[in-house]
Amino acid sequence: MENxxxxxxxxxxxxxxxxxxxxxxxxxxxxxxxxLESLKEDVFNIYKNGDNKALQKIPGVGENIAGHIEEYLxxxxxxxxxxxKKRLPLKIDELMMVEGLGLRKIKILYEKLGIKNLKDLEKxxxxxxxxxxxxxGEKTEKNxxxxxxxQKNNKGKMLLGEILPKAKNILEKLKNxxxxxxxxxxGSLRRKKETIGDIDILVVSKKxxxxxxxxxxxxxxxxxLAKGETKSSIYTKDGFDIDLRVVSEKSYGSALQYFxxxxxxxxxxxxxxxxKNLKLSExxxxxxxxxxxxxxxxxxxxxxxxxxxxxxxxxxxxxxxTVFKNELPELVGLKDIKGDLHCHSNWNGGKNxxxxxxxxxxxxxxEYIGISDHTKFLRIENGLNEEQLLKQNLEIKKxxxxxxNKNFRVLHGCEANIxxxxxxxxxxxVLEKLDYVIAGIHSQLKMSKNxxxxxxAKAMENPNIxxxxxxxxxxxxxxxxxxxxxxxxxxxxKNTGTILEINSSPVRLDLKDFYIRRAKNEGVxxxxxxxxxxxxxxxxxxxxxxxxxxxxxxxxxxxxxxxxSELLKYFK
DNA sequence: GCCGTTTTCGGCCCGACTGTTTTCAGTCG
Numbered sequence: 001m002e003n004x005x006x007x008x009x010x011x012x013x014x015x016x017x018x019x020x021x022x023x024x025x026x027x028x029x030x031x032x033x034x035x036l037e038s039l040k041e042d043v044f045n046i047y048k049n050g051d052n053k054a055l056q057k058i059p060g061v062g063e064n065i066a067g068h069i070e071e072y073l074x075x076x077x078x079x080x081x082x083x084x085k086k087r088l089p090l091k092i093d094e095l096m097m098v099e100g101l102g103l104r105k106i107k108i109l110y111e112k113l114g115i116k117n118l119k120d121l122e123k124x125x126x127x128x129x130x131x132x133x134x135x136x137g138e139k140t141e142k143n144x145x146x147x148x149x150x151q152k153n154n155k156g157k158m159l160l161g162e163i164l165p166k167a168k169n170i171l172e173k174l175k176n177x178x179x180x181x182x183x184x185x186x187g188s189l190r191r192k193k194e195t196i197g198d199i200d201i202l203v204v205s206k207k208x209x210x211x212x213x214x215x216x217x218x219x220x221x222x223x224x225l226a227k228g229e230t231k232s233s234i235y236t237k238d239g240f241d242i243d244l245r246v247v248s249e250k251s252y253g254s255a256l257q258y259f260x261x262x263x264x265x266x267x268x269x270x271x272x273x274x275x276k277n278l279k280l281s282e283x284x285x286x287x288x289x290x291x292x293x294x295x296x297x298x299x300x301x302x303x304x305x306x307x308x309x310x311x312x313x314x315x316x317x318x319x320x321x322t323v324f325k326n327e328l329p330e331l332v333g334l335k336d337i338k339g340d341l342h343c344h345s346n347w348n349g350g351k352n353x354x355x356x357x358x359x360x361x362x363x364x365x366x367e368y369i370g371i372s373d374h375t376k377f378l379r380i381e382n383g384l385n386e387e388q389l390l391k392q393n394l395e396i397k398k399x400x401x402x403x404x405n406k407n408f409r410v411l412h413g414c415e416a417n418i419x420x421x422x423x424x425x426x427x428x429x430v431l432e433k434l435d436y437v438i439a440g441i442h443s444q445l446k447m448s449k450n451x452x453x454x455x456x457a458k459a460m461e462n463p464n465i466x467x468x469x470x471x472x473x474x475x476x477x478x479x480x481x482x483x484x485x486x487x488x489x490x491x492x493x494k495n496t497g498t499i500l501e502i503n504s505s506p507v508r509l510d511l512k513d514f515y516i517r518r519a520k521n522e523g524v525x526x527x528x529x530x531x532x533x534x535x536x537x538x539x540x541x542x543x544x545x546x547x548x549x550x551x552x553x554x555x556x557x558x559x560x561x562x563x564x565s566e567l568l569k570y571f572k
Numbered sequence: 573g574c575c576g577t578t579t580t581c582g583g584c585c586c587g588a589c590t591g592t593t594t595t596c597a598g599t600c601g
Contacts (some may be wrong), residue, residue, distance in 0.1 A: 017573095024584055028573035062574050100590085101597050137592060187601085200601085231588055233600095243601080245588095263601070270585045275577090281586055502587090 006072060007036040009081050010065070015092055016084040019107040026238075031060035034264065038317055042136060047073055068324045093115040098147035108133065122148050128352060145148065146223075150235070158240060159194035159476060161506020161543050166238060167199045168219070174244075177214060182252055186259035187560050190311045192546035194476060194509045197243035202259050205215070208246035211542075215244050251283045253296035258282035260500045264316035265309075272320070273304045280304065312549040330331075331549045334542050336561040341370030342438060342469060342501065342529030347392055348373040348382040351534035354392075355399060358410050360535035362403075368564045369538075371396065372413040372438045377425035386430045393433060409564050411435040415469055419443045420451075422458025429462040432570065436529070436571045438501070440469035441482065447481035456489060460498040466571040467527055468493075470503040470510040477507075486515060498571060499559060502528045502551075504544025515553025526553065527571060528562050 010033035012025040035058055036043065046054050047070065055066035068078045079177055094117055095106045109115040112133055113124050121144065124130055131141040167189055169257050175183050184190070187200030205211045212232050217228055218223045224232040225241065233243045247255040258266060259282065273280035277289055284294025285303040292301035301308045306323050310331055312334065313319040322328050344350035352360075354371050361369035373392070374383040384392065396412045403409060413436040416424045424431070424439060431437050439459050447455065459465055470482035471489065493500055500519055503510045508531070511519065528544040529536055548558060555561045559570050 025573050027584065028575095030573075060574070064573055100599070104598060135592065135597075137590060143591095198601095226589060228589060233589095259601080261601080263585095265600095267585055274585085279586090283587090 001042045001044070002073065003036045004442075006043060006045045006069060007033045007074070009041045009078060010036065011066075012092070012570075013078075013084065014079055015103055015271050016088060018103045019088060021104065024424040026531070028060070028062075029065070031438070032058075032065045043069055044073055054339045068174075077308060078360075094118045095121060096242050097151050098144060098334045099150065100143045104330075105135075108135065118148060118151070119303060128408070132226055143366050149483055150239075157477075159506045160189075160192060160194055160196055160546070161540065162511075163196045163199065163240065164215055166240075167201075167242075170199070170218075170242065171201060173218065174201065174203060174211070174215070177211060179205050179210045181249065184256055186245075186256060187261060190260045191262065191314055192312050192543075192550060194512060194547070196240075198243060200259050201242065201244045202256055203244065203246045204249050205253050211246055212244070224374060228369060244485045247282070250291065250295045250296065253298070254280070254294040254300045257297050257300050260311050260314060262315050265314040266320070268316050268320050269304060269306075272306070276304060278304060290326075310549065312546065313552065315550075316554050329419045329552050329554045332545060332553050332555050332558050332561060333549075334545045336555050336558070337366075337528060337541055337545065339366045339368035339370065339411075339560050339567075340530050340532070340538055341368075341411065341436065341467070341527060341560060342372050342415065342503070343417075343532045344371055344373050345371050347371075347388070347523060348378075349533060354396065354410065357532070357535050357538070358408070359483065360538055362406070362408050365537060367407060368409045368411055368567070370411040370413050372415045374429075374437075375414050375424075375426045377417040377419070383417075383425075384414065384429055389426070389430055390433065392496060409565070413438055413466075415440055416465075417442050418459045420447070420455060422462075424462065426458070428462075428464055435568070436466045437464050438467040438469045439465045441473055445473055445479075445482055447483070448483060453485040453488050456484065457492040459495045460492045461488075463572050465498060467499045467501055467529075468506050469529070469531070471500050472512070472515065474490065474510055474512075475507050476509065486518065490519055490524050493519070493524045494522055497570070499525050499527050499570060502526050502544045502548055502558075504528060504530045504540040504542075504545055504547075505538065509543060509547050511547070513547050513550035516548060516553060520553050520557050521553060526557055528558055529560070 001346040001406040014029035018026040051384060052066050052070055055061055055069050072078050090110055095101055106227055113129055115121050125141050125144045130136050131138050156400045166184055170507055171185060182204035184202050186202045189196050189199055203211055208229055212227060215232055216227055216234055220236045221234045222237045225235055231245050233241055235241055245259060270280045278285050284302055286289040293299040309319050309323055345354045345357055346352060358369050374430045376383040376385040393412050396410050399410050411432050414434060415438045416426050418439050418441045472484060500511060502516060528548055530540045532538050559567055
């Protein structure tokens with residue numbers, strides 16, 4: 001599928017055009033790139049089954065860009081792109097990571113000093129070659145050096161699960177100020193993206209100066225990046241940025257809407273506003289000069305003719321079209337979750353006993369917990385063999401006697417290993433005795449796409465396997481997903497009634513939002529589990545639920561929203 | 573370069589802050 005490659009090329013062409021100071025064209029190329037990125041159909045098929053005209057039916061693709069696509073499909077190259085790369089042979093991504101450097105400045109640095117990458121940039125800045133340039137200065141040069149340093153210490157973005165607890169701490173501190181009337185997280189953190197670049201906080205206050213002064217002098221602050229009456233930014237000792245905005249009460253809703261994003265969602269909303277002869281900004285919805293909405297988000301959406309949209313959906317991936325049709329899903333919530341079926345005990349690599357795990361689950365208000373320890377192939381985790389599993393089964397039966405009158409139940413499963421040929425490392429006659437079986441891939445992760453798809457599909461056809469754990473195997477920022485034909489996996493899951501896991505572990509979040517939405521569309525059932533190796537990790541459930549919400553799922557798509565009797569019906 | 577529920581031409585989201593200017597461009601979100 002060439003969609004992603006083409007999308008990347010068009011994004012880059014947009015950047016080149018922006019460097020040249022061309023107006024509006026970059027916007028067109030970016031739109032086409034975005035459109036291709038989320039296009040379900042393969043452009044090659046669209047072209048093969050139609051022609052150039054068929055390509056022009058793709059939103060954002062007109063005569064010219066269709067021509068580029070055609071050229072690419074025929075020759076593997078796009079001429080203007082190749083020319084740009086030759087003329088401006090720069091590591092744009094690398095240079096753009098430096099705060100304060102944009103495309104215009106990057107081009108000037110290349111033309112005047114021949115700077116192509118981060119290394120060149122650092123050298124020039126250290127030798128004070130940058131400050132004499134027109135439009136640059138001492139401060140810019142210093143900021144560039146600091147930006148490079150920041151990049152070195154802080155590669156990439158932070159995990160949602162790492163940053164959300166820290167953000168909540170800061171939020172609490174600000175909340176305690178008597179000058180703060182209202183407060184909320186905003187930005188990608190409020191949309192619960194799997195990785196977060198920085199923290200955005202929005203505040204209502206009649207005394208913004210006091211709030212800003214407090215904010216920039218918190219003990220967490222390492223550097224103040226900007227400070228104004230309405231907007232300040234800090235860099236913390238933990239290595240991330242926090243932006244704080246202060247607005248008045250009458251603009252709180254519109255500001256919250258605006259600062260929550262995403263950028264694409266906001267642009268779409270503003271266009272809708274313009275069509276209705278209104279203006280939408282962070283200060284409100286305006287008819288001429290008169291503000292007609294802004295106090296709450298609901299009011300803002302309503303003013304431009306829409307129902308409120310949950311932050312997790314605001315990615316301009318169809319939510320606006322869907323809200324027009326009044327067909328937005330009623331998203332699953334943390335409160336809907338009745339139990340957690342992927343939990344490890346101290347029988348293998350876990351920290352707590354089965355009883356301790358169960359007690360914690362009861363405190364969380366769950367109706368059941370499933371113990372699913374590793375099996376024997378995973379020696380490093382002390383995986384259980386057949387005999388140990390049967391022994392564990394007896395212990396769980398005994399424990400359930402204790403909970404008989406408590407409306408709580410411990411279910412017995414295991415997390416078996418899918419071997420390279422798709423078989424399991426535990427005999428079927430033992431698996432049959434368990435309440436359910438999770439199976440996952442933990443070895444030989446680099447098989448070819450065909451082999452890996454075959455391996456997983458064969459496992460799903462095993463009548464004892466109910467759930468596939470962490471189906472794509474990625475570790476965010478550390479390890480890519482397995483090579484898989486995901487459409488084939490969905491088809492097999494559907495045909496065999498196999499449930500796909502949404503693993504809540506912050507580094508996994510697997511399935512990810514994009515796949516969750518595809519699974520939902522295909523009618524494949526999912527389960528949100530934590531993969532806890534100690535009792536406190538049961539609290540990670542919120543991250544899995546966030547992914548599920550970003551994947552548009554409702555209660556009915558997620559089987560652990562069901563009471564235990566209903567749940568068991570979904571197992572083979 | 574794309575697009576049209578007033579348009580096939582004339583628009584293309586909006587505002588704050590910084591650093592460099594001396595009225596503004598670039599960057600960011």
